[in-house]
Amino acid sequence: MAKEERGQRPHPGHPLDWNLLRTFIAIVQEGSITKAGLRLSLTQPAVSLALKRLEDRLGLPLIDRGAGRFAVTAAGARVYDEAVAIHGAVSRLDTLVHETQDDISGHVRLLMTSRIQTDRLDRSLRDFHRRHPTVTFRIDVMESAAIHIALLQRTGAMALCLLREPIPGLSSVVFLRQTYRLYCGPDSRLFGRRGLDVADVRHEDFVSFTSDQIDGVLLPLTLFRAREGFAGRIVASSGNLDEVRRMIVCGLGIGPLPDHIAARDVADGLLWELPPYDGVAPVDVHLMWNSSAKLNRAERALLDCLCAVSVSA
Template sequence: MAEQRELDKLGNQLDWNLLRTFMVIVQEGSITAAASRLFVTQPAVSLALKRLEARLDRELIERGPGHFRITEAGETIYREVVDIYGTISRFGILVREIQEEISGHIRIFMTSRIQTVVFDRVLREFHIRYPRVTFRIDVIPSAEIHIALQQKICTLGICLLREPIPGLRSEVLIHQTYRLYCGRGHRLYGRTGLDVADLRKEDFVSFTTDQIDGTLSPLAVFRAREGFGGRIVGASANLEEVRRMIVCGLGLGPLPEHIATRDVADGELWELPPYEGVAPVDVHLIWNQQSKFNRAEIAFREALLATVRDLPVDRRLPT
């Protein structure tokens, strides 16, 4: 027991600077060279060695005029010190690798019915990594998202963007292709061999932004170019409500292909010409670079952007 107390006392009293000095002496092969490497005087190095030997009650280096030899005890201590030094030198790397806990609140404005594996994957992985972060996701029209971002109300917008907006930055999240569909009760449902001319007098269901100056202006351009003369019998800013009116037979209307695929397979919708699609419409990630973001907002945005840039656009939609 007394011997163990002495060993514990020795461990508590050992000075790492003495051990490091001894390691450098062995590596350099002389007191003089060690002093030069450590930027201290030769007497200071000699004193450090004597103090360490006194603490350990062992001679570690036999030295004299023209004589320098590591003792067996010195070899043992040197090997241990090298291992300790290797561990200490890694402290900086280990600390950098530890992810500091991030907390905070993230508010996202999103247009209706956005489906993409990118956002879902990042949201899931981010929550696992930073469980203290909270989210609020509001579904509003794209035009209102643009205004909210300009007013710095939210962190990130996921919406349509007809043209760049000064002060806002954007990145394409997904490419969508809009196609025309009708519901089961529509007179064109189930008919084949149709062309665009067969649709021109039909009533139409669409989005409130399906206007020349709206975010879905490509749809308005298509109708004008093809001479569609039917009435607009239903409109909504919400994609789910546009889909509802089409399914219920109010009129034919446009939907993103990947959104309508399941309904077509289930017999709720019927695809109409032009079969190459009406218009491509991209969904963008949009943010205001001048906003003051908290650490959670910055981390989430960067994680989302990194995933978008690493994943080919044809793999961002659900399969």
């Protein structure tokens, strides 16, 4: 059928064959009908015909194709998004059906900000692994803002990250309370000096986190600097806690770190605590998850496990 003849939906209410969507996903992902055929163990004509059937069913061209030409149309992009969502749901059916009551298996993807150090988390993972040794893990480290997006898009099941204010659609409990304090490195003129006042550090160059902004999850640090009249320039920033620590130790400037993380460096003579000595700001680590996402049993079990040891559980 010529494309220009397809202007209406010729099969209103006709049930759509799932295989056509599966084939269409392969065509879009491979960017070629031939490659899609190889992936699906079909011949190229079979894939070409399947695409043509899908286009006929929907009454719209989905791929603008020809010799040396392959482009997903706007309608094709919309169909692809829906097909992927349907594929995800269908793919989970087998796991959901075959999971038994007393044998939890599966895969868990946990998202975390850098350097979440707490025995509470370590103990939970150790206990969980002993109880469910067949469950596999993947832990991805990223910035809190990226984690929030990943949870909303359901590409991760749960996360340990910072949170400024509640996010619609995401549930959270406080997993760990931590206080940020200011530190400097051994090269700083302030290193080793006791009994300093905030006024003594106000004009120092500053190392900070990329989320230390008015719209970031470390807003309390921003507010602290504004409240105390810090006038030093921000000479370096990173979203990774290890890199912020490195830049402070290397003397690029003074900067905030969670006190329990900095404690060992202070003991080793790499960091020196600065005023205010009661801490800059409390910044809690939250356990977060998408409340409307369908978790597998492994994910649900780990979430229950982590919730049980959370501060605000």
